[in-house]
Amino acid sequence: MQSSSTVIMNNSSLLLLLAILILVIITGILIPSSDAIVSDTLLPNQTLVDGQSLVSANQSFELGFFSPQNSTNRYVGIWYHNISVQTVVWVGNRDRPVADATGVISFDSYGNLRIVDARGSSFVFTYGFSSTQSAVAKLLDNGNLVLMDANDSSHILYESFDYPTDNFLPGMKLGLVRGQNRLLTSWRNSGDPATGDFLFGENLDSSTDYGKMYIWQKNKIYWDSGQLNSQIFSNILKTILLDFHHVSRPGDDYYTYSIMDTSSIFRHVLTVSGQIQVQTWVETSQEWILFWALPGPQCDVYNLCGDNAVCDDESVSEAQCSCLSGFAPTLEALTEWNAGVTKPGCLVRKSSLQCSTKGKGNKNGSHTMPDFISDGFLLIDVILPADPQHLNVNSAAECQSSCLNYCNCTAYAFTDGCQLWYGNLKNLTKANGAAAGLYLRLALSELTEEKRNRSNWIWVVPTATVLGLILCMTYMCYWWRRKDSERRKLYQEQILLASIRRNLDEAGERGPSFTSFSFSRVADATENFSSANKLGEGGFGPVYKGQLAGGLEMAVKRLSKSSGQGLEEFKNEIILIAKLQHRNLVRLLGCCIQAGERILIYEYMPNKSLDYFLFEPTRGVVLDWTRRFNIIEGIAHGLLYLHKHSRLIIIHRDLKASNILLDDEWCPKISDFGLARIFSSNEMQANTIRVVGTFGYMSPEYASEGLYSIKSDVFSFGVLLLEIVSGKRNAGFHRYGNSFNLLGYVCI
Template identity: 45%
Template sequence: MTDTLLPGMKIGVNWRTGLDWYLTSWKSPDDPACGEFSFRIDTRGMPQYIVWKGSERVWRSGPWNGQRISGVPQMNLHFIFNFHYIANENETYVMFNAYNQSIISRMVLIGSGKIHRLTWLDSNRRWNLFWEIPGERCDGYGQCGTYAGCYANHAPPCECLHGFEPRSPQDWYLRDGTDGCVRRRVLECEKGDGFFKLQHAKLPDTLHARVDTRASLKECEDECLKNCSCTAYSSADINGGGSGCVMWGGDLIDLQVYSDGGQDVYIRVAASELESNRLLDKKKKMILIITIILGVILFAFCGCCLWRRKRKVQGSNSIERNHRIFYDENELEESTKGSELPLFELRVVAAATNNFSSENELGGGGFGPVYKGKLMNGQEIAVKRLSKNSGQGSEEFKNEVLLIAKLQHRNLVKIMGCCIEGDEKMLIYEYMRNRSLDWFIFDDTRRVLLDWGQRFKIIMGIARGVLYLHQDSRLRIIHRDLKASNVLLDDEMIPRISDFGLARIFDGNQTEANTTRVVGTYGYMSPEYAMDGLFSVKSDAFSFGVLLLEIINGKRNNGCFSDDPSQNLIRYAWELWKEDRGLELVDSSMVSSCSTNEVLRCIQVGLLCVQENAVDRPTMASVVFMLDNDTVMPTPKQPAFCVRKNLNNKDSFTNRTGSHSINEVSITELHAR
């Protein structure tokens, strides 16, 4: 018995010897005697893991579903930890290992009954809490009683399943759901019952469940229908579309529903419940069809209005004016409604963000703050709210509304809609739980979680996303603000390029344009853009090169590399490369995991991208090819070392990541060496 699980250790049972591997909490932080909590496998029914307080269930994991334990969504971080579940005639157990052997990790059952996943940080010599379970209010065992789902993002969290109603309506109204729910209509069995599909669920308690690993999901349904006591069924293994069969023969308890993840559970209901549900779905479809027809009419009307307005706009000799979008506030609203974006009501967005509370704020920029939110259906969103006093933000908003809705690529962020109501103007994006790239690579605690293999995949994803903008989309887009904080990471750590407020559309064979209003971020701007206002696909390539070197090194381009204030990451990388010491650029946290040839190839590509003369830099098509193939590459020439002048101590806007974003400055404020 111990309170700690290390990589390679087992939690489970040995059927031959009767040995039971489990964790026991300490009596107190200073007393290692057995405490009142234990964490062990329950092999009755379908095996699952339980945290016990004496003989009382405190938390239940759910069974293994072929990829992870169904009630532990933290296992989705499969790029960091590798979990193994073994069930055979000799033993049944689960254990974990870290993909990156330099990560020191352990699981501890603490005195309060929580299981902590801890990782060791050499930088500050301490254990860091990576995640804990139970962690949310729905994690406690049986929070909502029988035949009810617990939704962590709902208030109140308990909801009866389809075809069920509260057992005690008064207690339910007072937000006490422990009595659970009962059927509205009695099952008729031979006369015909059916099943309602509950998605993204943690499987109910499998204590009294029966498992058939050989049955298909259809066979599972047929078998359950034949048995009048069968209340639900699901796949035993979610791989390959689902296989095996789990059937429940009693009350369903401890059901939790996630916004994503989990698996499908089929709940038995009376045929009359299914019929009422079909009528409701039919009504919803009719409403949807009517809405679409009205939307098409509105779209055509708005398009006609925009076309008439466009004919009245006078031409301009300024290339910048030809490629920026200028509207007054009425035009903005018409343009947004005429775009391909759904419109969200203000009350819906306000409710999702807890009325734009400071606790929900993720960050911000020249346009205004960004908030995290959750819609009533559990969908997590990021809300980009236009600041009422930001002229820059207003122009960015107009540009992004009409641009990003036209772009679709797995390495670009997905926009879900917008909100324009009164003085409020907002863009709604899918929320990225892993936040942005800078949140990982510039933090001593989190950068150790990204080994070289993961970073290389991120580099390739960003490169393909920029190539799509430059060449493969129906528009030729120059991003103009490519940086670590504008690269978001989804649940699978796939990079998504975001923030198209400064992006510009190029026509036909146009290769460059110029502006007298230089906007972007210090450290990522090419010298020709900073000095002369010239931007092109090659200025984006420069920004990509800076970003690539930052991913390899783990520090910002404008970070400190010596006592010389002009010594930025580009100069540091160049000096190491000239002396054949390129590997010294690699982040120390991933040295053991990197491929020497691959890293050196990436450093060379990065230096090719940051060369001083734009004509020497490769296109993004060449960048993708060089990164993906072990081929002969040109020798990099002298890079550009962009630095900031101290202009009467006038600082630019500083965002939350520490990068300095130019908030409409004159091009004379920058110089290159």
């Protein structure tokens, strides 16, 4: 019988060991090995599952699976590793998303990186064309994903910089590189990285456009940079510490840039709305800040108003587009202009040009003029239009004559040599006073009418000019005084902050870390000082409840600009509380001094102030005798610390029920040190000609003669003690027997 039991026990042990062995094997199969979790490099025998990622050596960039906002699709992308707001700079499968989180990145038999999901769908997103025994994938510190030979790191098989999406990063090349035109392509929308409607880059279809940048919308020109020199970006970016280079050689014509301040993070991005933007990351506010965007003014959009129509960004009326002199819109164009939609232009001449259809034709099919000429030219205030034809002549007269000799010559300019425009004029923008020298061809009847209209302005213009100068000077005086006031205010704020920091850095008692908050951060924490977050309002301003991004709750005291507390009281309160550490003193977390605002940030007291409960019978029931005794004891401990145990003797001078705050454990904390004064160890009392505080709590010698000392706080504590015991206010619209206050009633 025993042997049978032993056999059964042995069999059970064997079964248990076998089960554990099977569990270990299954666990080893299902759980990826540590070899699959890599740093910046993926080896041929490794995989990267959804949830794992590659991180560049300097911790700047990360590669893995992500989902855009409001989307469940999964994409392989590269984003900034150390930036709290996930900012994707490259997408490998933008038009082939994975439907769920089952995607795996691995090498195929040709050395390419592919994505495989649980359904068996496979998509190659990088092409290495190498043996899997030698190809490795590495995420570089500049955000470039490269496939390279493991035995020769200089042999690059593929790099993501050759296939940009919507971001142009430092070190990237934009333009013609090794015969391939690198372009930026926008996302379809903010939640879908699929190929969008806009492209940005160089136009390689024309040999004369190298160095000229375009934005296309659905294969139509949306914006162009104009005729710029080889330093296309120099005038725009020289002030923001970006060093641009233009490389032009056989097979290559591209731009690249670097950041002179390596501690900063810059990027160019083509937005879903068709803007090319330069953004920089601001660590303090945890957000991307826009430096500039093109096209900026709406008139930068290519040929926005249509042919023979001028776009004016400074137009004060709703009509941003207007026809050139001598031209009129078609009925269709007029209707669309009034509706504020895309402009088809002005295709109708009011008066026909004097062109002879019997003249000799040239090889282009245009006709020469007859013996007499009845056309002329009008100088118009526009930037030179697009697509000029250059003519090699020596003078403006020859240039004008050449234009007159051809009926389809619409305008000429002699600024940078002779330039002629044939047919309709495109991409016209008002120069607003800086005429570029464009002469528009018109019939003589139109020129006569134009001269008549201009003569009416002979007297109007000087009068308007004088009035304009007077208004301008008045505005400049107002603007200067306002700026001077702002500079003075900013200077005072800087002096105040410097004084506070200097005092806090001096030797002596030092409280917990003190933070200088920005006004925007405080506004966000309080939901822009919402009335729903308002805790109350004292004599110096309202108090709001706030919550920082990390979850820390705080009380925000926003001093009223009309309050009696000046800069000295504000500074005094900060320096005193920031240096003090005691259980019964309220803790100051920081302050905000910006744009005329003076704000104090305290630790949040869930149970508000003592007067909230003490003088309201329905709320006062929560203050039983044990709790009242503990409150009295806590206030006494706080005063004892101020008067005896801190490095300097501190007289509060405004001790009252509303300045006693209660935390979640009903522990009292003395607050509001705006009127407090510091005594040295050998001082006993002081005198002031400005008596401040709250009547009913002031000692007689302070109220009548301005003398204050430790005894002043002791007197206020005695009044507060009577109020806590009785639940009645010392002073108010109450009569206590023959006395008008509680203190007099007790003393009788």
